[in-house]
Amino acid sequence: MTSAFDLAFLRRIGWPLAAVCLILLVAVLAPLLAPHDPIRMDVVNRLGTPNWLHPLGQDEYGRDILSRLVYGARVSLSVALLSATIAACIGIVAGLIGGYFGGVSELLTLRVVDIVLCFPPMLLALLVVTMLGPGMETLTLVLSILFIPGFARVTYGEVLSTKNQEYVEATRALGAGSARILFGAILPNIVGPILVQFSLTVASAIVLESGLSFLGLGVVPPAPSWGLMIRGARGYMEQAPMGLLWPCLALVLTIWSINQLCDSFRDAVDPRSGGSTRGFWTNLRAVLGMSSRAAPSGAVAPEVVLAVEGLKTRIVTPTGVVRAVDDVSFQVRRGETVAVVGESGSGKSMTGLSIMGLLPQPAGRVIGGSVRLATKDGRIVELTDLDEPALRKIRGEQVAMIFQEPMTSLNPVHKVGTQIVEAIQAHRAMDNAAAQARAKALLEHVGIPDPARCLGEFPHQLSGGMRQRAMIAMALSCEPKLLIADEPTTALDVTIQAQILELLRALQREHPGSMSVMFVTHNLGVVAEMADRVLVMYAGQIVEEADVATIFARPRHPYTRGLLDSVPKPSHAADTDASARRRLATIPGTVPNLALDRVGCAFAPRCAMALDACRQGDPPLVDVGGGRRSRCLRWSEL
Amino acid sequence: MSPLLEVDDLVKHYPVRKGLFGARKVVRAVDGVSFTIGKGEVVGLVGESGSGKTTVGRAVLRLIEPTSGAVRFEGQDVLTADPATLRALRRRMQIVFQDPYGSLNPRKRVEDLIGEAYDIHGIAAGSERRDRVGELLRLVGLPAEHMRRFPHEFSGGQRQRIGIARAIALDPTFIVADEPVSALDVSIQGQVLNLLADLQERLGLAMLFISHDLSVIEYVSNRVIVMYLGRVMEIAPSRALYSRPRHPYTEALLSAAPVAEPGAKQKRIILKGDLPSRTDPPSGCVFRTRCPYAIADCAAVVPPLRSVGTDHQTACIREDIL
Numbered sequence: 001m002t003s004a005f006d007l008a009f010l011r012r013i014g015w016p017l018a019a020v021c022l023i024l025l026v027a028v029l030a031p032l033l034a035p036h037d038p039i040r041m042d043v044v045n046r047l048g049t050p051n052w053l054h055p056l057g058q059d060e061y062g063r064d065i066l067s068r069l070v071y072g073a074r075v076s077l078s079v080a081l082l083s084a085t086i087a088a089c090i091g092i093v094a095g096l097i098g099g100y101f102g103g104v105s106e107l108l109t110l111r112v113v114d115i116v117l118c119f120p121p122m123l124l125a126l127l128v129v130t131m132l133g134p135g136m137e138t139l140t141l142v143l144s145i146l147f148i149p150g151f152a153r154v155t156y157g158e159v160l161s162t163k164n165q166e167y168v169e170a171t172r173a174l175g176a177g178s179a180r181i182l183f184g185a186i187l188p189n190i191v192g193p194i195l196v197q198f199s200l201t202v203a204s205a206i207v208l209e210s211g212l213s214f215l216g217l218g219v220v221p222p223a224p225s226w227g228l229m230i231r232g233a234r235g236y237m238e239q240a241p242m243g244l245l246w247p248c249l250a251l252v253l254t255i256w257s258i259n260q261l262c263d264s265f266r267d268a269v270d271p272r273s274g275g276s277t278r279g280f281w282t283n284l285r286a287v288l289g290m291s292s293r294a295a296p297s298g299a300v301a302p303e304v305v306l307a308v309e310g311l312k313t314r315i316v317t318p319t320g321v322v323r324a325v326d327d328v329s330f331q332v333r334r335g336e337t338v339a340v341v342g343e344s345g346s347g348k349s350m351t352g353l354s355i356m357g358l359l360p361q362p363a364g365r366v367i368g369g370s371v372r373l374a375t376k377d378g379r380i381v382e383l384t385d386l387d388e389p390a391l392r393k394i395r396g397e398q399v400a401m402i403f404q405e406p407m408t409s410l411n412p413v414h415k416v417g418t419q420i421v422e423a424i425q426a427h428r429a430m431d432n433a434a435a436q437a438r439a440k441a442l443l444e445h446v447g448i449p450d451p452a453r454c455l456g457e458f459p460h461q462l463s464g465g466m467r468q469r470a471m472i473a474m475a476l477s478c479e480p481k482l483l484i485a486d487e488p489t490t491a492l493d494v495t496i497q498a499q500i501l502e503l504l505r506a507l508q509r510e511h512p513g514s515m516s517v518m519f520v521t522h523n524l525g526v527v528a529e530m531a532d533r534v535l536v537m538y539a540g541q542i543v544e545e546a547d548v549a550t551i552f553a554r555p556r557h558p559y560t561r562g563l564l565d566s567v568p569k570p571s572h573a574a575d576t577d578a579s580a581r582r583r584l585a586t587i588p589g590t591v592p593n594l595a596l597d598r599v600g601c602a603f604a605p606r607c608a609m610a611l612d613a614c615r616q617g618d619p620p621l622v623d624v625g626g627g628r629r630s631r632c633l634r635w636s637e638l
Numbered sequence: 639m640s641p642l643l644e645v646d647d648l649v650k651h652y653p654v655r656k657g658l659f660g661a662r663k664v665v666r667a668v669d670g671v672s673f674t675i676g677k678g679e680v681v682g683l684v685g686e687s688g689s690g691k692t693t694v695g696r697a698v699l700r701l702i703e704p705t706s707g708a709v710r711f712e713g714q715d716v717l718t719a720d721p722a723t724l725r726a727l728r729r730r731m732q733i734v735f736q737d738p739y740g741s742l743n744p745r746k747r748v749e750d751l752i753g754e755a756y757d758i759h760g761i762a763a764g765s766e767r768r769d770r771v772g773e774l775l776r777l778v779g780l781p782a783e784h785m786r787r788f789p790h791e792f793s794g795g796q797r798q799r800i801g802i803a804r805a806i807a808l809d810p811t812f813i814v815a816d817e818p819v820s821a822l823d824v825s826i827q828g829q830v831l832n833l834l835a836d837l838q839e840r841l842g843l844a845m846l847f848i849s850h851d852l853s854v855i856e857y858v859s860n861r862v863i864v865m866y867l868g869r870v871m872e873i874a875p876s877r878a879l880y881s882r883p884r885h886p887y888t889e890a891l892l893s894a895a896p897v898a899e900p901g902a903k904q905k906r907i908i909l910k911g912d913l914p915s916r917t918d919p920p921s922g923c924v925f926r927t928r929c930p931y932a933i934a935d936c937a938a939v940v941p942p943l944r945s946v947g948t949d950h951q952t953a954c955i956r957e958d959i960l
Contacts, residue, residue, distance in 0.1 A: 167744075171754065188743075499909070566827070567898045
């Protein structure tokens with residue numbers, strides 16, 4: 001381990017560590033720091049007010065409060081840390097074994113833990129104290145037993161969810177034994193929740209120590225402890241309220257520091273954590289300052305349903321600002337299917353979400369451009385100007401959206417029927433019976449075999465294909481002018497995907513011109529089958545636009561060409577030599593980081609055709625004739 | 639010559655219980671699967687979700703314990719091997735996972751992720767271990783300096799390369815590749831497929847390549863096994879399978895995959911309905927409920943694999959179709 005790493009590590013846990021160290025130091029150096037003997041009485045000066053000799057005053061027996069506080073830290077901290085550590089060690093091991101091996105060890109761990117949990121803490125404490133007599137050791141023992149179940153439970157639960165991770169399986173596949181898997185692969189990944197549990201335990205141990213000592217079950221007077229100090233101060237609360245304040249304050253500060261330390265320690269040991277909440281807000285403020293709205297140019301042509309112009313969307317993260325959508329302009333005409341195709345991170349989904357006003361909040365912001373929608377009643381509405389209630393009227397009624405995983409967009413605790421009825425009634429004044437009937441008709445329409453039964457089922461009771469059908473039924477409930485389909489078949493099997501694509505095509509055929517579709521996908525096969533026109537996106541920009549036949553036949557952007565070439569195609573194997581291995585064409589390199597500043601064409605680093613000019617200026621999206629656009633300086637050579 | 643891997647009547651049933659007092663049932667994840675893989679041969683295993691293809695891959699490596707059946711690797715019984723034998727076996731059979739995010743321990747540096755293989759088997763330590771890891775990284779197309787990084791600092795395709803490096807660290811003779819490119823973008827998918835094909839050739843690896851994507855399978859496999867609902871529907875040399883599928887399910891699967899050529903597909907077989915319940919599969923042929931060619935006899939017996947050509951077998955009783 002390098003020293004640079006250690007320094008960075010220390011800096012990240014910074015002041016909480018310093019605070020805890022300070023408190024520990026005070027406890028260790030108590031004999032040097034305390035100005036007086038903590039148990040020496042001075043009855044003449046009982047309840048003496050603070051003075052130079054006794055900065056915090058004196059208690060009911062005239063003992064120095066500061067000294068008792070300093071010595072009390074020793075007792076409170078050692079009891080708390082010791083019991084939390086013992087409980088953690090036993091609890092973690094029990095949880096690991098029970099969770100990983102299952103069977104008898106699982107049963108044993110869980111039942112023993114349950115039995116301990118059944119005991120009221122006070123009862124257990126009383127029991128042990130009567131058997132062993134009060135004192136610090138007894139107290140530590142009682143607290144350890146009390147806290148074991150917490151650690152065992154947390155560890156057990158985390159192990160259950162972690163042990164089926166592929167990296168655990170990978171370690172097993174390498175031939176690792178159980179001990180290596182448990183302590184090398186599983187434990188480091190569940191250390192976060194365990195640390196949180198530890199900090200909570202230390203805190204509650206200190207409080208419980210105080211509580212038990214206060215009841216006379218813990219530390220025996222006159223030995224100083226914070227709990228005993230509170231107990232003593234309660235008696236003279238009315239004459240000297242400050243006596244109560246000091247031990248309480250010490251308790252609060254200590255617990256707070258320990259919580260902070262555990263939290264920052266958890267973050268520091270996780271290599272993935274980076275950036276801070278503060279970074280996020282700074283970046284967000286910067287983005288809000290960027291907003292500039294230019295009025296859209298010209299009127300919207302009558303056949304156009306959606307006109308997007310210069311759309312700019314930013315996603316704020318703690319470490320930077322992602323240019324998710326970067327100056328995107330396109331139109332969707334009536335009855336047309338426009339496919340937006342691109343790889344992950346190309347901004348295709350973000351474009352759809354920006355149009356719907358459904359960007360993740362508060363991270364996602366539209367900072368420029370215009371999105372105009374032709375509504376059913378013939379108005380042109382600027383969607384970026386609308387507030388949330390106005391947008392809600394547009395969603396579903398004018399524009400509907402379906403997603404990749406319908407399970408995430410259907411509410412799992414409501415029946416399918418209830419959700420569709422709700423969607424209908426949100427926009428239509430319809431009584432329940434009428435809405436029910438309409439919902440049933442819609443489900444039948446999308447090819448659900450037993451619509452009446454489907455209405456009464458919960459989303460998880462349907463298969464993936466049926467859920468997507470139900471989702472489509474819901475989207476169609478108010479006959480929207482535009483349907484935004486965001487990877488609607490990506491999570492489905494090919495045979496089911498074929499069914500859903502066929503359904504979408506049939507729905508559009510039924511009422512030609514009534515519904516336009518914006519189809520967001522990464523699958524070029526689906527594009528070829530569904531689209532009239534294609535927009536290819538890369539790094540938040542449209543790099544090419546053309547009708548579907550042209551773009552597949554003759555791409556005018558190197559990225560489009562690379563993408564088309566890298567799709568494995570059926571070889572019509574009969575005429576190829578099976579023994580000769582074919583190589584797939586690929587695009588070298590990876591997608592650029594959109595949070596970084598870039599000069600020149602975003603694709604240039606991966607492009608075989610890139611010139612110096614490509615790396616200098618951002619190439620514009622130019623009209624290359626026949627309604628096609630390309631963002632390549634060398635489009636004519638392709 | 640005996641095959642490298644022999645799988646014989648592999649069965650994996652999972653007990654399930656619906657509700658608190660519901661009857662105990664079994665999910666027949668894999669229901670009597672047999673196949674062999676020769677030295678240096680790449681066998682594709684294709685099927686949709688619920689076909690049991692992943693379970694087969696895990697059971698072959700004994701990452702899950704099968705209910706019954708036999709797996710022999712280089713003549714050695716895998717399923718009855720004691721821990722020491724199994725550990726030795728695992729040096730020669732490895733796995734590449736689907737999820738490039740889930741398959742690398744996020745708390746470990748690349749050096750330790752790959753080097754762990756050497757620690758476990760006591761092969762190399764210190765600077766020798768570092769050299770070997772560097773060599774492996776170069777082999778999969780990553781700079782050796784990247785070994786000090788954590789997995790989250792890499793893109794999906796690069797992580798998959800790391801996963802591959804880990805799998806070949808122990809010089810295995812056989813690799814299960816479980817959907818190794820499904821989570822990757824098309825442009826990256828090609829890079830990883832080419833890498834796998836290159837390594838396969840250079841190292842003479844045998845491979846069980848599991849995927850739901852027929853076009854990907856075609857690129858890498860010598861032979862293809864088609865699974866549906868825990869059973870094998872068809873086994874054939876790639877060329878034969880793609881040019882002339884002999885099972886209705888294979889035919890439907892081939893026809894359902896969208897092709898990146900506008901207007902390419904004129905006729906398409908769209909299968910009706912959903913996958914049947916896995917706790918209560920149809921009698922006889924499991925595919926008959928969705929099969930366009932199904933006849934009454936299909937419900938009677940589980941169709942055995944019958945030979946229809948060189949190395950070509952199909953589990954369909956109808957000889958008059960396809």
